[in-house]
């Protein structure tokens with residue numbers, strides 16, 4: 001009897017713990033995470049059939065998004081035992097798909113469509129003998145009018161809690177206590193979860209490089225005992241761009257550093273570059289890069305309608321002017337320090353409208369550490385030893401930046 005009680009107490013504890021952190025805990029088998037072992041598409045004359053083979057019956061909700069056309073499937077937290085290698089092969093109206101964690105305890109699959117199409121049916125097939133569970137989604141191509149009609153009837157998709165209003169209404173910044181308060185540095189590893197970012201020539205994911213780098217940089221900064229470090233994500237999870245900005249502001253950040261490693265079609269191009277926010281881009285490449293990085297929310301199947309004007313308002317806020325100057329001066333110090341360890345592009349510091357740099361009161365930079373499309377950059381960024389050198393260079397730049405700021409602030 002006591003065993004039963006103990007077990008139910010244990011379950012209650014696990015349940016509570018799961019609630020606290022958003023149901024992501026899966027202590028060694030305490031409850032098994034469902035897994036997906038196969039993703040398969042079948043092209044039929046009247047429909048495209050998607051089949052997910054899974055370890056158990058997967059609850060699913062779906063909705064469609066326009067501009068560009070997408071179908072989104074929301075699923076429980078899934079262990080994806082499938083490769084994404086053939087995900088852009090194309091099947092009828094489906095151009096390709098992505099999958100991964102979307103929010104704590106939730107996975108998402110996004111289908112990119114070549115034209116308007118709707119989920120016609122979704123159903124489960126129970127396993128016979130030793131077969132897996134199958135989740136079947138039937139998709140039918142349609143016309144623009146029918147698609148628009150479905151969208152207008154559809155409830156707003158339930159994404160992770162939209163970025164708090166904190167983005168627009170400044171939260172009180174923590175008051176400096178004591179003579180030498182630790183500076184708060186927010187490090188933002190780009191991409192994550194369902195959004196892998198760039199994929200290297202040898203298959204390295206940008207989201208993994210940025211996270212590894214962020215963790216090393218946190219260790220380096222913490223060891224210098226002058227900083228309090230906050231990461232926008234500490235694991236492989238998707239976070240909206242506005243949420244990243246909101247986290248920096250809620251933490252009362254003195255500096256925000258977003259880490260990335262891009263890829264481009266020309267595999268010869270290599271080197272790092274540093275970006276700060278500007279209403280006008282310094283050149284076309286910077287503008288293109290910002291447009292690409294700003295697509296992260298789109299990639300994850302987030303409905304962006306109604307967000308663009310807010311972002312525009314933040315951008316033209318005059319209060320931002322001073323922050324932009326601080327960002328630019330940090331970028332200059334950063335280029336100087338990083339130049340000792342890293343190759344740079346010809347124009348090492350550039351400007352463009354990156355959504356993630358739009359906190360009006362937090363100096364913010366975005367570092368493209370190198371190109372994953374270049375094999376040498378990819379190999380370098382994949383080693384902990386190189387990332388450590390880079391972490392030290394960035395930390396030196398942070399030291400110098402605050403030293404200079406404190407000197408000029410003194411009467």
Ligand SMILES: [Zn+2]
Nearest residue numbers: 190197260261
């Ligand atoms: Zn990126």
